[in-house]
Amino acid sequence: MSIAEIESTELALNAPTGGLWREAWQRLRRNPGAIVGSIFVLTFIVVGIFAPLIARYSPTEVDFNHLPLSCCPGPSSRYWFGQDEVGHDVYSRVIYGARLSLIVGVVSVCVGLSVGFVLGAIAGYVGGVVDTGIMRLMDVMLAIPGLLLAIGIVALELPIPRIYQIMIAVGVTNIPIFARLLRGSILAQRENDFVLAARAVGVRRPTILFGHILPNAISPVIVQATLALATAIIDVAALGFLGLGPEDPATPEWGNMLASAQDYLSAQPLLAIFPGIAIVITVLGFNLIGDALREALDPKLRGRV
């Protein structure tokens, strides 16, 4: 350990500490990445929720009257982002695309998080054969490249609308990641002195798990969930791009829009640029927040506000 490190550790020990969350919040507020990320993500969420108010037309409305013979008219005062090859308003479709990405992204991460959380918690806390069984299954799932696994699940054509299949597919690819994370986290917490103390005074097992272990194991999960949202939005768009998006091709979905724009790339590249930029900004926002949260919640940096 260098002198500087020792000094900073001493400083950290002497510094007044609020709760972990208050400290994290203070660090987040000073992180420019977190601020930019929050702006992007908030914009995305607001646009997603209030899409009908922000969009100028219905995303499926077709206007042939202003569609010239050659594809495709670029931005105009009537259509801010131009029109696509069938006469949709691209601006409205990008806006509604945010809504779809938001819903599908959040639901699929919730699916992966909740199932992975339960499996990881059981594996970590129960241990033994249960642990081995669950973790081997997770290993098998991790051995299949994520996108391939998602394609495979959508290809099963379960008797539910395609949009739910996509949520499940993207969610399932997240299960092993959360399960491993939570198990590792719990194993680390289980050996802690405060858990031993709780056990010694006769606290019951569920109370130890929910009251003592989980609250301390949760912060890496929050970081991972934020980053998983970024990946989920890319994966959903990737499925759409590969032709595995919602059944109705008129559904405004960013990946789907990009795929059809490919055919008109030389005539109107903006058709690909708008939905593409929308994906990049959203994903960038979640990545920035995830990174900032990781730094803010790092216990090693505590006290260095």
Place this chain on the structure above:
Amino acid sequence: MLRFVVRRLLLLLPILIGLSILVFAWIRALPGSPAEALLGERATPANVEAVKHRYGLDKPITTQYADYVKATVSGDLGTSIASRRSVASEIRQRFPTTLQLAFAAMVFAIGAGIPLGYFAAKRYGSWFDHASLFVSLIGVSIPIFFLAVILKYVFAVKLGLLPTVGQISPLIDLEHPTGIYLLDALLTRNWAAFWDVLKHLILPAIALGTIPLAIIARITRAAVLDVQNEDYVRTARAKGLPPTLIDRRHILRNAMLPVSTIIGLQTGLLLSGAVLTETVFAYPGIGSWIANAIFNRDYPVIQGGVLFLAIMFVLVNLLVDVSYAILNPRIRLS
């Protein structure tokens, strides 16, 4: 070391068994039988029965699984329903293509990522540092398929410099001693073909290599910043060693440890990205092959292909662990 490798190989076994069951069960859960997919409009009940019998699909499910495992272990992965070729021979033909693409992507990612991260750390806080941070942030946030479309537009549509489809022009002849086109062209001194294959490789390699590039640049930067403040670097400076020597031997070499781990991890993940990249650029590797097989319900291809990819994935990870242990003597293998 040997014990570690053997132990890891043994751990592979339950994964492979689980994987084979998973893939086998999944195939049976897919809607529409392969017999119907194969016959198309000619799918009369009699024809369907005949095809089912030919592919052993009318036997009990446990027998089908036993047959499948027996055949797989002996290296027989079945015959593609679409191309009527053996799956094993298609893998032999396509895997070198994916390997070539993944290798080129990694060369690009390492070749650009390490200098980017290194110089960003050396000029910490400068405009170059900020620029490299921006590049690596965008790099992890841009979807492969969007980047691929942009590359296609700029270099193929606008500038007309590079081809966007396939791995070699159909008019060029090339012998295949290895199956890796770039290597084949080198070995047979076929420079026209070499140039052509290289041109086909550039855009897919950049598209596939951008995510690892961004991550490698970021980790390199962080590692160099970390190592720069170590006591042994300060000692070396105090001794009056030439700065270039300190940079090379004390800083860069030690900073490469975390970088090598991340390179390994990213190499495994390339297989997933290859599915998208190969699809966009119609690159005839394993990824686009399996994606197509899923759409066409080509069961033997999916079965064999996914199993093969997963084995490769696990082997790459094993290789990464072993090479990391060799690189870093501080790690105790237990």
